[in-house]
Amino acid sequence: MEISESPTLDATFAALADPTRRAILARLASGEATVMELAEPFALSQPAISKHLKVLERAGLISRGRDAQRRPSRLQPEPLAEANQWLEGYRQFWESRFHRLDALLDKMQASPPRKSRKKS
Amino acid sequence: MIGNSETFQVSTPSDREIAMTRVFNAPRELVFEAMTKPELIRQWLLGPPGWTMPVCEVDLRIGGAYRYVWRNQQGADMGMGGVFREIDPPTRIVQIERFDQCWNPGEAVGTLDLIERAGKTYLTLTVLYESKDARDIALKTPMDKGISASYNRLEELLAAERMAR
Numbered sequence: 203m204e205i206s207e208s209p210t211l212d213a214t215f216a217a218l219a220d221p222t223r224r225a226i227l228a229r230l231a232s233g234e235a236t237v238m239e240l241a242e243p244f245a246l247s248q249p250a251i252s253k254h255l256k257v258l259e260r261a262g263l264i265s266r267g268r269d270a271q272r273r274p275s276r277l278q279p280e281p282l283a284e285a286n287q288w289l290e291g292y293r294q295f296w297e298s299r300f301h302r303l304d305a306l307l308d309k310m311q312a313s314p315p316r317k318s319r320k321k322s
Numbered sequence: 323m324i325g326n327s328e329t330f331q332v333s334t335p336s337d338r339e340i341a342m343t344r345v346f347n348a349p350r351e352l353v354f355e356a357m358t359k360p361e362l363i364r365q366w367l368l369g370p371p372g373w374t375m376p377v378c379e380v381d382l383r384i385g386g387a388y389r390y391v392w393r394n395q396q397g398a399d400m401g402m403g404g405v406f407r408e409i410d411p412p413t414r415i416v417q418i419e420r421f422d423q424c425w426n427p428g429e430a431v432g433t434l435d436l437i438e439r440a441g442k443t444y445l446t447l448t449v450l451y452e453s454k455d456a457r458d459i460a461l462k463t464p465m466d467k468g469i470s471a472s473y474n475r476l477e478e479l480l481a482a483e484r485m486a487r
Binding site: 215216293295308 | 326330
């Protein structure tokens with residue numbers, strides 16, 4: 203069976219796997235920022251932040267300004283939306299199962315089975 | 323009860339993992355039971371609407387095997403199974419997961435953790451895949467998508483309609 207490959211999605215998930223990069227994205231969600239501005243709250247060196255920004259840029263999650271001095275980073279929402287879409291499909295599939303599990307647990311609690319639950 | 327849907331979260335804690343967390347309004351002994359007894363598993367661990375679960379076998383001991391098979395109305399099967407690595411009722415299960423279908427390659431390790439607080443159970447289900455590719459395929463392929471070639475989309479919609487009534 204062929205699964206359509208999505209290099210963007212792979213890059214997105216790889217980029218999102220790192221907590222610092224997720225935090226950077228969360229920061230950028232409230233507006234663009236320079237490397238210096240990003241480095242401050244994270245207690246990371248500017249080169250370390252630049253490295254993370256490079257990964258995020260390659261994944262298409264951010265874009266960087268032209269201004270050679272500042273090169274502010276800003277969030278690019280499209281790949282995130284695609285990643286969310288996959289997570290959402292997976293979520294919905296499992297939520298329908300868990301919803302049934304809710305109903306089953308209600309039923310089990312309403313009428314305990316023949317053997318009472320002795321062991322706790 | 324419906325409010326528990328809002329507690330449900332899916333995340334990718336690393337590039338080889340998928341993690342799910344959810345709250346249930348029941349003590350964890352019951353949740354553990356519902357997740358390990360075949361006659362109970364059959365009532366909730368279903369595929370998309372219209373699919374049945376003709377095989378549900380669980381040998382709940384370390385090294386023991388479990389096997390699940392789902393079947394659609396055209397008779398196409400989707401199976402998975404594995405062995406239990408760790409069983410600690412009612413808090414934890416670690417199991418190997420392997421799907422029959424080639425689109426979901428390799429072995430994964432599934433870890434179930436149940437924590438009880440004030441009569442509610444906090445479930446965490448983490449699956450660690452062999453590679454990032456395998457993880458991404460699993461994420462992109464909830465059962466209904468993986469077998470779409472043999473599956474009539476319209477039938478699924480009609481079945482979903484019937485279920486909703």
